[in-house]
Structures are given as structure tokens and as C-alpha cells.
Amino acid sequence: MKHANISIFVPHVGCPNQCSFCNQRSISGVQTVPDAAFVTKTCKDALKNLGEHSAEAEIAFFGGSFTAINRELMVSLLEAAFAYVQNGSFKGIRVSTRPDAINDEILSLLRRYGVTAIELGAQSMDDEVLRKNLRGHTAQDVINASHLIQQHDFELGLQMMVGLYGDTPETALQTAKKLIALRPQTVRIYPTVVIKHTMLAELYEQGAYTPISVQEAVQISAKLLELFESSGIRVIRLGLHASDLLEHDLLAGGYHPAMRELCEAELFAKSIFTVIKQHNIPQGDICIKIPKGCISKAIGQHKSNLKALLNCGYRAKFIEDGTLTGYNCIIQQQSKEVEHCI
Known part of the structure; x- marks a missing residue:
């Protein structure tokens, strides 16, 4: 509880x-x-x-x-x-x-x-x-x-x-x-x-x-x-x-x-775009793994993070990964998989 x-x-x-x-x-x-x-x-x-x-x-x-x-x-x-x-x-x-x-x-x-x-x-x-x-x-x-x-x-x-x-x-x-x-x-x-x-x-x-x-x-x-x-x-x-x-x-x-939810979405956005920038992930379809129970936070209020990704050329799908914690994420694109840890 x-x-x-x-x-x-x-x-x-x-x-x-x-x-x-x-x-x-x-x-x-x-x-x-x-x-x-x-x-x-x-x-x-x-x-x-x-x-x-x-x-x-x-x-x-x-x-x-x-x-x-x-x-x-x-x-x-x-x-x-x-x-x-x-x-x-x-x-x-x-x-x-x-x-x-x-x-x-x-x-x-x-x-x-x-x-x-x-x-x-x-x-x-x-x-x-x-x-x-x-x-x-x-x-x-x-x-x-x-x-x-x-x-x-x-x-x-x-x-x-x-x-x-x-x-x-x-x-x-x-x-x-x-x-x-x-x-x-x-x-x-x-x-x-x-x-x-x-x-x-x-x-x-x-x-x-x-x-x-x-x-x-x-x-x-x-x-x-x-x-x-x-x-x-x-x-x-x-x-x-x-x-x-x-x-x-x-x-x-x-x-x-919903101030906390806005802040958590901001931290997930920071994590996701850090991975994209550091690993030069090309535009296209990506799968973003995030901690269990955090899909709505990672997508952002009114799908703000999803829309921001789309505006940058990324069609994102979010899935849960029980091994992740905090605002960490793993991004998959075809055979490539990269991770960002905070």
C-alpha cells in the first residue's frame, strides 16, 4: 500500500x-x-x-x-x-x-x-x-x-x-x-x-x-x-x-x-533524448524500455514526450522493463540497443 x-x-x-x-x-x-x-x-x-x-x-x-x-x-x-x-x-x-x-x-x-x-x-x-x-x-x-x-x-x-x-x-x-x-x-x-x-x-x-x-x-x-x-x-x-x-x-x-507528473515526464524526456544524442540513433521506429509502472510518466501528460519524439522524427513505442529503475531507459532500434542510467 x-x-x-x-x-x-x-x-x-x-x-x-x-x-x-x-x-x-x-x-x-x-x-x-x-x-x-x-x-x-x-x-x-x-x-x-x-x-x-x-x-x-x-x-x-x-x-x-x-x-x-x-x-x-x-x-x-x-x-x-x-x-x-x-x-x-x-x-x-x-x-x-x-x-x-x-x-x-x-x-x-x-x-x-x-x-x-x-x-x-x-x-x-x-x-x-x-x-x-x-x-x-x-x-x-x-x-x-x-x-x-x-x-x-x-x-x-x-x-x-x-x-x-x-x-x-x-x-x-x-x-x-x-x-x-x-x-x-x-x-x-x-x-x-x-x-x-x-x-x-x-x-x-x-x-x-x-x-x-x-x-x-x-x-x-x-x-x-x-x-x-x-x-x-x-x-x-x-x-x-x-x-x-x-x-x-x-x-x-x-x-x-499534476506538478509531480510534469516533472517526472521532464526527467524521462531528458533521459530519452540523452540516449538518442549520445548514440546518434537515426530517425525512425524505436522501442523505449522504461521502469515498470512508468509508461504514462514516460509518455508525458497529453503525450507530450511522444509528440516531441515524433516531431524529431522518432515513432516511439514504450514498453516496461522490470530491471530498470528511476528514470533510466533502454532504446532499441532494429538490432541496436543502448541504455542510459541516471
């Missing part, structure tokens, strides 16, 4: 400031703050839907800096969730928070209530980018919090954004390398979107900020996806969750409801 989160969003409570990009109610699609009763109902509903697979799922508190919210509210939410961890219904609890809202006392409390994984919203490891986007913490805060989380034996997750105000592909790449050095188990990559009623929206409307386009987001995010995966780090989310509220409030930026 694919990993599942029982997601409970806590929109914009506890945050000490308003970041440039943040309108949590639009991003999460949630308008109200949950209470213990809501957590209990969510867990009961998830048990019915997941059945025997529930024991592999985590209850996840996402949204507004969980460890910075009112302590009484935080404990009440944890208590309601922990009851389902104690009885074996779910395997643990995952929370997301700010790097400057972590200390030994908080980590001890989270451990007491069954939290197993903590995700930090790093967003950037460039202090100037953090300052321009009103994050209120530094890159060193990310490093300190990450080390503290690891010392307390929690699973560490890190979240980064690309295309922030003042960000460039180069600073995003440097952020990824610095996050890799912290050895997290998981990473989330979020291309920046401009949402109504945010500082970025004001800068965009004034012409002071040029948002990242979808194509630019795909290009840089695909590079980051490849970099993290080649370092043994799971990318558990790429792009914001689709929601009617988000799409209603969206003004511009790198949003696509």
Missing part, C-alpha cells in the same frame, strides 16, 4: 508573522481551526476508508506551525490523535512547523503524545530570500532545529519553495544541496504561487515581483527531484494540493494540479 496521511489542517494559527506568500486558508482549502472532536471524527472516517491498511498510515497535522499554536489547543489535538496511535489504529503522528518553534521541551512533549515525524518549513536556505519573504527565521535556525529533531530520534522532513521573491534557480539549487547535507528522510518541494491577499500579490500587482511560470517551475523542480532522489531522500510531495479555494484565489505562479 502507498503511504497515506490522515491530513488535518490547522490554518494559520500560531504563526508569529505573515510570510509573503501565505494565505493558509486558500492553500489548505480549510476555513476553520479543528478541535479534538474534529480529530476524532477524521480518524474514525479514515478507519472506515482504509480498513486493514490503516495501521500503515500516519495522522498528520499540517498548516499553521503546529508547535507554535496555543499550547492547550495543541495538546488537545494531540491527545485526540494519540488515542488512535495507542490502540494500534495508526502508526504515528506527523506534524509540520517552523524551524524557530522547536526546542527540547516541545520535542519531549511531542514524543509523549506519539509524534514520530516532524517537518520543518525551511523554504529557503538563503538568508536574504528568507528576509525578503518575511519568514522571521534564518538558515541557521533550520540547521539547529534539524539537528535537535534528529537528536531526539524523530523522522526529519524538510520543505522548500522555489520561485520566492528574490529567489533564483541558482539559490534554489543551493538550498537543495544544504537541505541534503542535513540528511532528512523526506522532502517536499513547492513552486511558489501568488494568492490573493498576500504580500506577493501586492508585489505582483505593482510589477515588483515576477512569479515563476509553470514551465520554469517544472524545469527547476525536476532538477531538484532528481537531486534529492539520487541522494536517497524521498520527495513525498511536489506542488500544492489542488483545491477549489486555491484555484479561486490563485493569481499567478507555478501551480499545476
Whole structure:
């Protein structure tokens, strides 16, 4: 079974400031703050839907800096969730928070209530980018919090954004390398979107900020996806969750409801055309072997890669090969067979 989160969003409570990009109610699609009763109902509903697979799922508190919210509210939410961890219904609890809202006392409390994984919203490891986007913490805060989380034996997750105000592909790449050095188990990559009623929206409307386009987001995010995966780090989310509220409030930026699929198609295209170029494969009919379960990704959304190959004179057929992994491919043409490994 694919990993599942029982997601409970806590929109914009506890945050000490308003970041440039943040309108949590639009991003999460949630308008109200949950209470213990809501957590209990969510867990009961998830048990019915997941059945025997529930024991592999985590209850996840996402949204507004969980460890910075009112302590009484935080404990009440944890208590309601922990009851389902104690009885074996779910395997643990995952929370997301700010790097400057972590200390030994908080980590001890989270451990007491069954939290197993903590995700930090790093967003950037460039202090100037953090300052321009009103994050209120530094890159060193990310490093300190990450080390503290690891010392307390929690699973560490890190979240980064690309295309922030003042960000460039180069600073995003440097952020990824610095996050890799912290050895997290998981990473989330979020291309920046401009949402109504945010500082970025004001800068965009004034012409002071040029948002990242979808194509630019795909290009840089695909590079980051490849970099993290080649370092043994799971990318558990790429792009914001689709929601009617988000799409209603969206003004511009790198949003696509299938962002990860676009990035994976980009990496398969890179692999395929690298083989063609390196081995001077002549135009004509080719058979492309790709890893099992990846045919739709390799063909691309709306058959984009298939069409790109045809435009270059290649009539391609895709087949699965259980010996291949990642974005590797083997191209056959008559008796010739060549392989590309990433």
C-alpha cells in the first residue's frame, strides 16, 4: 500500500508573522481551526476508508506551525490523535512547523503524545530570500532545529519553495544541496504561487515581483527531484494540493494540479533524448524500455514526450522493463540497443 496521511489542517494559527506568500486558508482549502472532536471524527472516517491498511498510515497535522499554536489547543489535538496511535489504529503522528518553534521541551512533549515525524518549513536556505519573504527565521535556525529533531530520534522532513521573491534557480539549487547535507528522510518541494491577499500579490500587482511560470517551475523542480532522489531522500510531495479555494484565489505562479507528473515526464524526456544524442540513433521506429509502472510518466501528460519524439522524427513505442529503475531507459532500434542510467 502507498503511504497515506490522515491530513488535518490547522490554518494559520500560531504563526508569529505573515510570510509573503501565505494565505493558509486558500492553500489548505480549510476555513476553520479543528478541535479534538474534529480529530476524532477524521480518524474514525479514515478507519472506515482504509480498513486493514490503516495501521500503515500516519495522522498528520499540517498548516499553521503546529508547535507554535496555543499550547492547550495543541495538546488537545494531540491527545485526540494519540488515542488512535495507542490502540494500534495508526502508526504515528506527523506534524509540520517552523524551524524557530522547536526546542527540547516541545520535542519531549511531542514524543509523549506519539509524534514520530516532524517537518520543518525551511523554504529557503538563503538568508536574504528568507528576509525578503518575511519568514522571521534564518538558515541557521533550520540547521539547529534539524539537528535537535534528529537528536531526539524523530523522522526529519524538510520543505522548500522555489520561485520566492528574490529567489533564483541558482539559490534554489543551493538550498537543495544544504537541505541534503542535513540528511532528512523526506522532502517536499513547492513552486511558489501568488494568492490573493498576500504580500506577493501586492508585489505582483505593482510589477515588483515576477512569479515563476509553470514551465520554469517544472524545469527547476525536476532538477531538484532528481537531486534529492539520487541522494536517497524521498520527495513525498511536489506542488500544492489542488483545491477549489486555491484555484479561486490563485493569481499567478507555478501551480499545476499534476506538478509531480510534469516533472517526472521532464526527467524521462531528458533521459530519452540523452540516449538518442549520445548514440546518434537515426530517425525512425524505436522501442523505449522504461521502469515498470512508468509508461504514462514516460509518455508525458497529453503525450507530450511522444509528440516531441515524433516531431524529431522518432515513432516511439514504450514498453516496461522490470530491471530498470528511476528514470533510466533502454532504446532499441532494429538490432541496436543502448541504455542510459541516471
